[in-house]
Amino acid sequence: MKGLSHELRGVALITLKGKQMEKKEENKRQPNLGRTRRPRRPQRYNNNVSTLGSVNNVIGADTDALADETANAEEIQNAEGNANRNNSQNTEVNANRNNSQSTDGNANRKNQNSNRNNNQNTDRNNNQNTDRNRRNASRNKNQNTNLNINQASVQNTGSGMGTGPVAVRVNQNERGGRGNSPKLRIIPLGGLNEIGKNMTVIEYENDIIVIDCGLGFPDEDMLGIDLVIPDITYLENNRDKVRAILLTHGHEDHIGALPYVLRSINPPVYGTKLTLGIIKNKLEEFTMPWEPNFNVVNAGDVVKLGCFSVEFIRVNHSIADACALAITTPRGLIIHSGDFKLDTTPYEGEMMDITRLGELGKRGVLMLMCESTNAERPGYTPSERKVGKSLEYIFTVNNDKRIVIATFSSNVHRVQQIIDISARYGRKVAITGRSMLNIVSAAVELGYMNMPAGVLIDINDIRRYNPEQLTLITTGSQGEPMSALYRMAYSDHNQVTLGAKDLVVLSSSAIPGNEKLVGRVINELCKNGVKVLHDSSMEVHVSGHACQEELKLFQALVKPKYFMPVHGEYRHLYANRELALSLGMDSADIFIGEIGKVLEIDKKGAKFAETVPAGKVLVDGDSVGDIGNIVLRDRKHLAEDGLLVVVASVDMEDKVLLSGPDIVSRGFVYVRESDELMTEAREIAVNTLIAGINGKGKLDRVALKGKVRDEVSKFLYQKTKRKPMVLPIIMYV
Numbered sequence: 001m002k003g004l005s006h007e008l009r010g011v012a013l014i015t016l017k018g019k020q021m022e023k024k025e026e027n028k029r030q031p032n033l034g035r036t037r038r039p040r041r042p043q044r045y046n047n048n049v050s051t052l053g054s055v056n057n058v059i060g061a062d063t064d065a066l067a068d069e070t071a072n073a074e075e076i077q078n079a080e081g082n083a084n085r086n087n088s089q090n091t092e093v094n095a096n097r098n099n100s101q102s103t104d105g106n107a108n109r110k111n112q113n114s115n116r117n118n119n120q121n122t123d124r125n126n127n128q129n130t131d132r133n134r135r136n137a138s139r140n141k142n143q144n145t146n147l148n149i150n151q152a153s154v155q156n157t158g159s160g161m162g163t164g165p166v167a168v169r170v171n172q173n174e175r176g177g178r179g180n181s182p183k184l185r186i187i188p189l190g191g192l193n194e195i196g197k198n199m200t201v202i203e204y205e206n207d208i209i210v211i212d213c214g215l216g217f218p219d220e221d222m223l224g225i226d227l228v229i230p231d232i233t234y235l236e237n238n239r240d241k242v243r244a245i246l247l248t249h250g251h252e253d254h255i256g257a258l259p260y261v262l263r264s265i266n267p268p269v270y271g272t273k274l275t276l277g278i279i280k281n282k283l284e285e286f287t288m289p290w291e292p293n294f295n296v297v298n299a300g301d302v303v304k305l306g307c308f309s310v311e312f313i314r315v316n317h318s319i320a321d322a323c324a325l326a327i328t329t330p331r332g333l334i335i336h337s338g339d340f341k342l343d344t345t346p347y348e349g350e351m352m353d354i355t356r357l358g359e360l361g362k363r364g365v366l367m368l369m370c371e372s373t374n375a376e377r378p379g380y381t382p383s384e385r386k387v388g389k390s391l392e393y394i395f396t397v398n399n400d401k402r403i404v405i406a407t408f409s410s411n412v413h414r415v416q417q418i419i420d421i422s423a424r425y426g427r428k429v430a431i432t433g434r435s436m437l438n439i440v441s442a443a444v445e446l447g448y449m450n451m452p453a454g455v456l457i458d459i460n461d462i463r464r465y466n467p468e469q470l471t472l473i474t475t476g477s478q479g480e481p482m483s484a485l486y487r488m489a490y491s492d493h494n495q496v497t498l499g500a501k502d503l504v505v506l507s508s509s510a511i512p513g514n515e516k517l518v519g520r521v522i523n524e525l526c527k528n529g530v531k532v533l534h535d536s537s538m539e540v541h542v543s544g545h546a547c548q549e550e551l552k553l554f555q556a557l558v559k560p561k562y563f564m565p566v567h568g569e570y571r572h573l574y575a576n577r578e579l580a581l582s583l584g585m586d587s588a589d590i591f592i593g594e595i596g597k598v599l600e601i602d603k604k605g606a607k608f609a610e611t612v613p614a615g616k617v618l619v620d621g622d623s624v625g626d627i628g629n630i631v632l633r634d635r636k637h638l639a640e641d642g643l644l645v646v647v648a649s650v651d652m653e654d655k656v657l658l659s660g661p662d663i664v665s666r667g668f669v670y671v672r673e674s675d676e677l678m679t680e681a682r683e684i685a686v687n688t689l690i691a692g693i694n695g696k697g698k699l700d701r702v703a704l705k706g707k708v709r710d711e712v713s714k715f716l717y718q719k720t721k722r723k724p725m726v727l728p729i730i731m732y733v
């Protein structure tokens with residue numbers, strides 16, 4: 001049965017999701033396999049840092065909450081998975097992960113794998129050696145320049161949560177010139193040549209800080225995958241150097257991977273109050289092996305982290321409390337824009353702190369990493385207030401209808417505007433959808449939203465009011481199946497049934513890839529006689545990202561020596577580069593990076609160096625990272641061509657076919673209408689089996705299985721020009 005295991009694993013994984021609930025229970029009983037020790041926390045001084053209070057759900061329970069949850073795969077407590085990952089790291093320097101990934105052929109990973117062993121181990125050794133040598137030098141004058149494996153593992157076990165022993169000998173001479181001129185290293189682990197999954201590593205000698213920790217969404221060919229998170233092997237391998245994770249704002253593409261990443265490394269996390277409030281709410285749905293270390297900062301605060309100090313700078317964005325970061329490093333100042341736009345008339349809060357950016361620009365900026373989402377769009381992004389004006393108009397002309405508005409739950413100012421306008425027009429507001437409730441409750445609790453008294457009602461109470469007295473604020477602006485709006489459209493929402501008395505406003509734009517989903521929901525709403533307004537028909541949404549003029553303004557204020565466009569597909573990065581060129585930057589000073597590709601800056605200048613592991617870690621239900629391209633290929637194969645299982649049992653002693661072969665088919669042909677084909681396939685299987693059993697010499701089970709598969713596949717292809725997955729299961733008695 002050995003050869004079966006891989007196919008069966010593929011099939012078994014598909015059923016995993018259904019077992020999610022059981023798994024959760026199981027894991028509660030066996031928590032925290034593997035790494036148990038908390039990481040050492042370096043002593044440091046924090047300016048104005050306070051601890052975040054708990055965020056309680058201040059809004060009444062939503063009976064739809066559970067259904068919404070299925071739309072996001074969130075619970076990933078997988079004790080087994082953790083143990084495996086630990087093992088592979090503790091034993092063979094990631095040999096396991098390397099293998100599985102290189103067979104997988106994931107383009108990103110594959111390219112980087114070859115580098116992984118070479119560069120990374122040398123790297124790791126270099127870093128560790130520097131440290132180790134310092135310590136050794138003081139106690140051992142006859143120090144051996146060749147550090148061996150044992151020493152390495154002793155050092156490692158002493159240093160926290162078990163960075164794997166490094167099974168590579170490195171001669172000190174190989175350290176090259178690194179010691180002479182320490183380099184500042186910028187390593188994007190996500191967010192380049194892709195939308196989402198933003199994560200950037202800044203490293204200088206023994207200190208690492210990480211900017212953002214976001215998730216991405218699966219491509220169309222990643223069947224059954226719920227989420228994509230960055231590969232953090234590099235951080236795991238350098239865990240003792242990681243001083244902090246810094247969050248620019250609370251969007252999923254910046255914080256969404258945190259619940260997964262914090263399972264494996266647990267450095268202090270810094271972010272503004274709302275950002276940490278959102279992530280804290282989210283973490284309640286996960287079982288964490290340890291208490292995360294959250295530190296609240298305000299715009300203007302400076303945090304000292306190893307050799308770095310980081311200043312948070314106010315920017316405008318489609319979520320409140322967003323910041324850019326100014327990072328003072330021993331090589332100079334790095335500015336990371338985060339996501340931003342310039343809103344000179346924000347609905348609440350302050351304008352982006354362009355004064356501070358200008359000051360820093362005057363002082364001299366070594367590197368600007370600037371977001372590129374709207375770099376192809378000319379002009380300025382309109383102010384959030386513009387949406388308010390459109391909504392106000394919509395409320396006046398639809399004073400006989402119930403108004404249902406779907407928007408991004410994280411757009412706290414948008415939700416606030418909708419509530420304020422509703423209050424002005426004498427409407428009650430009910431909120432539905434899990435993430436909307438989560439974020440609104442966090443925002444109210446933390447003082448980012450204020451509820452006019454008596455406006456908010458429970459969704460269960462809406463039938464007490466006439467349609468024209470109500471506004472509903474809902475999730476589902478991306479047409480996500482199972483979201484509240486989707487269920488309303490398909491008449492599957494417990495409290496809301498839509499009809500001719502309703503107006504639905506999609507106060508959002510479809511994220512690329514979601515257009516079809518959104519279109520489907522709009523069609524369904526129209527079928528029910530519902531009036532629908534969306535982005536293209538009314539100005540009911542503005543972007544949260546800077547257009548060309550704002551990007552140029554940012555760059556002009558900061559005046560960096562080097563420039564690296566971030567956040568976007570290649571075309572966006574390229575467009576941002578063009579903007580920098582138009583401002584007079586030298587093309588040699590602009591670096592379009594790739595994830596995993598290290599940019600090194602030293603006294604001599606900046607240049608790309610080696611590549612570190614980076615790529616996509618796939619999350620499917622409970623399992624994180626164990627689904628590679630083999631499983632995906634199988635899923636695709638099954639989805640496109642179906643499955644045919646051949647079951648037989650064989651008596652080894654008497655060399656006879658005891659039972660079968662029976663043929664079971666799924667997704668290939670409708671068996672009842674394909675009698676003849678199935679009979680013939682069965683005959684082929686019988687003949688192959690009998691020939692195999694009666695062959696000379698010892699019976700080779702693997703070969704026999706392969707032969708049955710090949711013969712049946714060949715026959716089916718001849719007859720149907722299709723290639724279903726053929727899975728022989730032969731039992732030997």
Ligand SMILES: [Zn+2]
Pocket residue numbers: 249251317339544
């Ligand atoms: Zn954002």
Ligand SMILES: [Zn+2]
Pocket residue numbers: 198251253254339567
């Ligand atoms: Zn973003």
